[in-house]
Amino acid sequence: MTLDPQAKAILDQLAAAEGPALYDLPPEEARQAYEAMAQVFDTVDIPIGATSDQVIKGPASDIPVRVYTPIATGGALPILVYFHGGGWVIGNIATHDKLCRALANEAHCIVVSVDYRLAPEAPFPAAVEDCYAALEWAEKHASEIGGDANRIAVGGDSAGGNLAAVLALKARNEKGPQIGFQLLIYPVTDARMDTGSYRAFGEGHLLEARTMAWFFDQYAPEGLDREQPYLSPLRAKTLKNLPPAYVVTAGYDVLRDEGKAYADALREAGVEVTHVNYEGMVHGFFNMQAVLDTAKTAIKEAAKAMEKALA
Numbered sequence: 001m002t003l004d005p006q007a008k009a010i011l012d013q014l015a016a017a018e019g020p021a022l023y024d025l026p027p028e029e030a031r032q033a034y035e036a037m038a039q040v041f042d043t044v045d046i047p048i049g050a051t052s053d054q055v056i057k058g059p060a061s062d063i064p065v066r067v068y069t070p071i072a073t074g075g076a077l078p079i080l081v082y083f084h085g086g087g088w089v090i091g092n093i094a095t096h097d098k099l100c101r102a103l104a105n106e107a108h109c110i111v112v113s114v115d116y117r118l119a120p121e122a123p124f125p126a127a128v129e130d131c132y133a134a135l136e137w138a139e140k141h142a143s144e145i146g147g148d149a150n151r152i153a154v155g156g157d158s159a160g161g162n163l164a165a166v167l168a169l170k171a172r173n174e175k176g177p178q179i180g181f182q183l184l185i186y187p188v189t190d191a192r193m194d195t196g197s198y199r200a201f202g203e204g205h206l207l208e209a210r211t212m213a214w215f216f217d218q219y220a221p222e223g224l225d226r227e228q229p230y231l232s233p234l235r236a237k238t239l240k241n242l243p244p245a246y247v248v249t250a251g252y253d254v255l256r257d258e259g260k261a262y263a264d265a266l267r268e269a270g271v272e273v274t275h276v277n278y279e280g281m282v283h284g285f286f287n288m289q290a291v292l293d294t295a296k297t298a299i300k301e302a303a304k305a306m307e308k309a310l311a
Helices: 005-017 027-041 094-107 126-140 159-173 196-201 209-219 256-268 293-309
Strands: 050-056 063-069 077-083 110-114 147-157 181-185 245-252 273-282
Touching (some): 005 293, 063 126, 077 159, 094 147, 094 293, 126 159, 147 159, 147 293, 159 181, 181 293, 245 256, 245 293, 273 293
Parallel strands (some): 147 181, 181 245
Antiparallel strands (some): 050 063
16 A cells, blocks of 8 residues: 555645644634645635525524535436534535535535534534434425435535434434435544554544544543444444445545444445545545545545435
């Protein structure tokens, strides 16, 4: 396994910048740093049919969402309810705008990107509750946004992948919206943080082990049971009767092993699963279309799988 030269160039650039680690910053400053990084690595111009910023009613407060309509439309389209990454602490609709545009165009679907509440101001289960409210909204208002209520997927990257996996569990458990597909991009599936990939790539590979520990401390503070399935979906009693899943992992990512473990566990439970590991990639590569050729390819492949599953 060899680190992709373009990915290595990004790691070298970040190391040379010598900025403070996210875990050394107050959350608000960490958010600003992450937004600045997104503007450097995801500067591609992706035309889209239309975007619409809306505010929906949430369990505790209003939730901003952005609805993306692809360029080529025809009839009611499948809907992807998307949850951004950022360790439940950082990230927003803007940091994942280019990714959502690409997914909408490539999968020929409506994308609803959700600005759920962030920790530490709103710790677990606030994000889960907001995302579930957005899923229910998308189902109820599908026709108004050009979508098909019978063809709904959930998706997300990193902490957003965790939220997508959790929503699939929650919707199954509570007999909620029918989810037809789950797109899990290097998802967080286990709070234990003790895998081989954590040991191998815990430093110097974009997402560090210390950063993940900091994220968990904000989102699931001490005293909270981190083994509960809506935090660690890998710990769910059963993964039976969940929607088909497409799981992406990156070879040089602390989250690689738990992503694979979740894909394996889903398969063992009888769920239809595709797991793709991009060996030379680092965490976050889906958000680096401007500088990583593999990002564009990987987005196309994930979108194709989703379009086929929801056809």
